Amino acid sequence: MVKAICPGSFDPVTKGHVDIITRASGLFDQVIALVVINPAKSPSFTPQERASMLTRATAHLPNVQVDVFKGLLAEYVRATGARAIVKGLRAVSDFEYEFQMALTNKKLVPEAETVFLNTTSENMYLNSSLVKQVASFGGDISDFVPATILPDVQLRLCDKIKKV
Ligand code: PNS
Numbered sequence: 001m002v003k004a005i006c007p008g009s010f011d012p013v014t015k016g017h018v019d020i021i022t023r024a025s026g027l028f029d030q031v032i033a034l035v036v037i038n039p040a041k042s043p044s045f046t047p048q049e050r051a052s053m054l055t056r057a058t059a060h061l062p063n064v065q066v067d068v069f070k071g072l073l074a075e076y077v078r079a080t081g082a083r084a085i086v087k088g089l090r091a092v093s094d095f096e097y098e099f100q101m102a103l104t105n106k107k108l109v110p111e112a113e114t115v116f117l118n119t120t121s122e123n124m125y126l127n128s129s130l131v132k133q134v135a136s137f138g139g140d141i142s143d144f145v146p147a148t149i150l151p152d153v154q155l156r157l158c159d160k161i162k163k164v
Helices: 015-027 047-057 073-080 092-108 128-136 147-163
Strands: 003-008 030-036 064-069 084-089 113-118
Touching (some): 003 015, 003 073, 015 030, 015 084, 015 113, 030 047, 030 073, 047 064, 047 147, 073 092, 084 092, 128 147
Parallel strands (some): 003 030, 003 084, 030 064
16 A cells, blocks of 8 residues: 655645646555645645645545645654655746755655656646636636635635735
8 A cells, every 4th residue: 555645735726736636646555635834835725724625626536635734744754654745846947946845855754755747738837826816816717726616716815805
């Protein structure tokens, strides 16, 4: 039973994330899509809201579970006995930061490997911040986020712009 973790902020989950998690679920016996805290970001959704959206977006994948963790990813990986950390790479610009995290995690939890999956060409430009920006100005984000979470994102981001 080889377990993998797909960690991320998922603020909110995009179709690009779902693509990576789906492909990881075909490679590993069990996948945990893990909402973790990125100290460099100020999120729009609470960790529980993000996990709820992630659960709906991955409900069709029987070997994928969703969890929330506040702490060092390496500790979660060790505690669960996962063998891989799966990350999506969109462009060369992602690489340096992801490489740094992969090397740090390797030092902290040597028994696990970081596995990079390249995004599909349709999802190359996608990230959560852009999706939130488009939504906050009332733009159509239906191509960017799973249909099951669309109302959550529209409600939260439209509310935000009305309050400004
Ligand atoms: O989706 P993101 O924001 O690019 O994901 C980055 C994330 C959340 C995976 C990274 O910030 C993380 O692992 N945070 C948990 C704290 C941690 O372990 N930091 C050291 C990373 S080497």
